[in-house]
Amino acid sequence: xxxxxxxxxxxxxxxxxxxxxxxxxxxxxxxxxxxxxxxxxxxxxxxxxxxxxxxxxxxxxxxxxxxxxxxxxxxxxxxxxxxxxxxxxxxxxxxxxxxxxxxxxxxxxxxxxxxxxxxxxxxxxxxxxxxxxx
Amino acid sequence: xxxxxxxxxxxxxxxxxxxxxxxxxxxxxxxxxxxxxxxxxxxxxxxxxxxxxxxxxxxxxxxxxxxxxxxxxxxxxxxxxxxxxxxxxxxxxxxxxxxxxxxxxxxxxxxxxxxxxxxxxxxxxxxxxxxxxxxxxxxxxxxxxxxxxxxxxxxxxxxxxxxxxxxxxxxxxxxxxxxxxxxxxxxxxxxxxxxxxxxxxxxxxxxxxxxxxxxxxxxxxxxxxxxxxxxxxxxxxxxxxxxxxxxxxxxxxxxxxxxxxxxxxxxxxxxxxxxxxxxxxxxxxxxxxxxxxxxxxxxxxxxxxxxxxxxxxxxxxxxxxxxxxxxxxxxxxxxxxxxxxxxxxxxxxxxxxxxxxxxxxxxxxxxxxxxxxxxxxxxxxxxxxxxx
Ligand SMILES: [Zn+2]
Numbered sequence: 001x002x003x004x005x006x007x008x009x010x011x012x013x014x015x016x017x018x019x020x021x022x023x024x025x026x027x028x029x030x031x032x033x034x035x036x037x038x039x040x041x042x043x044x045x046x047x048x049x050x051x052x053x054x055x056x057x058x059x060x061x062x063x064x065x066x067x068x069x070x071x072x073x074x075x076x077x078x079x080x081x082x083x084x085x086x087x088x089x090x091x092x093x094x095x096x097x098x099x100x101x102x103x104x105x106x107x108x109x110x111x112x113x114x115x116x117x118x119x120x121x122x123x124x125x126x127x128x129x130x131x132x133x134x
Numbered sequence: 135x136x137x138x139x140x141x142x143x144x145x146x147x148x149x150x151x152x153x154x155x156x157x158x159x160x161x162x163x164x165x166x167x168x169x170x171x172x173x174x175x176x177x178x179x180x181x182x183x184x185x186x187x188x189x190x191x192x193x194x195x196x197x198x199x200x201x202x203x204x205x206x207x208x209x210x211x212x213x214x215x216x217x218x219x220x221x222x223x224x225x226x227x228x229x230x231x232x233x234x235x236x237x238x239x240x241x242x243x244x245x246x247x248x249x250x251x252x253x254x255x256x257x258x259x260x261x262x263x264x265x266x267x268x269x270x271x272x273x274x275x276x277x278x279x280x281x282x283x284x285x286x287x288x289x290x291x292x293x294x295x296x297x298x299x300x301x302x303x304x305x306x307x308x309x310x311x312x313x314x315x316x317x318x319x320x321x322x323x324x325x326x327x328x329x330x331x332x333x334x335x336x337x338x339x340x341x342x343x344x345x346x347x348x349x350x351x352x353x354x355x356x357x358x359x360x361x362x363x364x365x366x367x368x369x370x371x372x373x374x375x376x377x378x379x380x381x382x383x384x385x386x387x388x389x390x391x392x393x394x395x396x397x398x399x400x401x402x403x404x405x406x407x408x409x410x411x412x413x414x415x416x417x418x419x420x421x422x423x424x425x426x427x428x429x430x431x432x433x434x435x436x437x438x439x440x441x442x443x444x445x446x447x448x449x450x451x452x453x454x455x456x457x458x459x460x461x462x463x464x465x466x467x468x469x470x471x472x473x474x475x476x477x478x479x480x481x482x483x484x485x486x487x488x489x490x491x492x493x494x495x496x497x498x499x500x501x502x503x504x505x506x507x508x509x510x511x512x513x514x515x516x517x518x519x520x521x522x
Contacts, residue, residue, distance in 0.1 A: 008271040008272065008273065009270060009271050010271070011266075011267035011268070011270070011271050012261070012266070012267055013267065014262075014267070017267060039381070040382070041381040041382045042268075042379075042381070042382035043264075043265065043268040043382075045264075049380075049381035050381055068286070068386075069282045069283070069285045069286040069289070069386055069509075070282070070285060070334075071278055071281035071282055071285055071333045071334050071335075071336075072331075072333065072334050073254075073273065073275070073277070073278055073332075073333050074330070074331045074332060074333060074334070075254045075277075075332055075333070076254075076273070080273065082272055082273070082274055082278050082282065082333075083282075084282060084384065084386070084509070090382065091381070091382025091383070092379075092382050092383070092384050093268075093382065094268065094269055094272055094274060094510070095272055096272045096273075107285070107286070107289045116271075118271065126271045126272070128272075
């Protein structure tokens with residue numbers, strides 16, 4: 001796992017999300033795809049939010065994406081970046097942008113997955129993104 | 135069936151306090167309730183319907199117990215700070231169906247006294263909310279959510295910080311005449327864009343104030359309204375919705391107002407060009423800009439040009455807004471701006487706004503709110519009111 005310079009509160013998995021966080025602990029980033037309508041969605045649900053079919057499956061995402069919108073919370077110490085990243089697979093997800101120059105973020109910027117450290121024993125890590133090639 | 139003409143807003147009261155460490159949360163509800171019923175010229179015994187939001191201390195039941203009210207209709211619909219605007223429509227629906235005659239809607243809080251900084255500090259609203267684990271780790275307080283929408287608007291439409299600043303400037307021009315306003319100094323575009331950055335591109339002066347207090351309104355059936363010696367403010371139409379992340383297909387360029395506006399205009403039977411005054415939710419400057427576009431006061435993407443050069447200033451521009459100073463300068467009690475938006479619209483329609491900001495012949499007003507988090511889940515409500 002690569003350091004991101006940002007440690008955040010650990011998410012609390014539930015019965016529905018446990019497979020996602022188990023995979024994250026192994027360094028794999030999963031998303032959900034519906035085999036009934038073909039749509040990929042975020043955040044992961046058992047039932048497809050588009051057609052309400054329960055025929056959804058976990059698939060490993062590429063980890064590639066682009067910034068749809070971003071901001072830097074300047075009041076925090078230290079400041080941090082929040083973004084909606086549009087995954088290569090389609091869905092837009094909220095996340096942090098790390099390992100980056102906070103003053104050079106821009107919409108359309110290409111980013112790639114990096115798992116971010118969480119407090120406590122550090123698991124599960126959460127999906128974050130950094131500028132491609134950083 | 136419609137609520138058009140089914141009910142009137144007969145009482146309105148805004149608490150004068152903006153900092154209330156000496157009062158309890160429930161006490162503030164009681165004081166605004168008493169203020170509104172007195173303003174209507176009615177009494178406690180007349181109230182047979184009660185409405186409050188989910189943030190009321192202990193919820194609706196605790197407040198009814200504290201106020202010692204026995205009612206036959208209750209509603210604690212909560213879609214964020216917009217809720218009282220939606221509740222006026224719900225009260226009109228209940229009155230139309232004979233479920234109550236006189237409805238009290240109250241909102242109050244003391245985030246200033248309690249140092250609750252929801253704008254800049256992330257919080258968990260409900261541990262089992264399905265979205266918490268996918269958002270809370272990233273720290274997304276309210277200001278961040280609205281900043282994400284503002285950033286996208288600038289990218290798609292070329293909106294500038296200077297244009298957003300004009301919204302604060304207009305609010306400050308109105309607030310100078312309001313002795314209760316938190317911020318009474320007139321500010322310039324330069325003041326706004328040179329204030330410290332909170333969350334790019336929103337500066338400190340793009341944000342609303344944090345204040346204690348609250349407000350209440352009384353909604354009554356026509357036969358009762360006509361017996362009262364007050365100007366008649368009639369409910370003409372309304373719309374409500376929520377907008378969310380759409381399974382990952384979220385589009386930050388618009389708000390739920392694209393649905394509530396057309397619904398309200400259709401029910402009211404009026405056009406956007408008929409509106410003389412608007413109360414628009416102003417948690418942040420970007421909130422106002424998006425709502426103006428989505429309600430049809432200007433084309434999508436043209437909000438920046440529309441608000442520039444004082445167009446929202448009463449007596450100066452084409453569309454006077456938030457003549458009390460709004461949440462940006464006057465009051466944002468309980469971190470929820472819905473009730474004060476209704477109250478200032480009632481003042482305008484009655485001709486009881488401050489003379490320096492009163493809109494001439496103000497016979498038709500629109501009230502609109504955006505509650506919750508703009509970039510994730512927000513509630514929207516539109517209300518059209520007419521002076522009869
Ligand atoms: Zn499906």
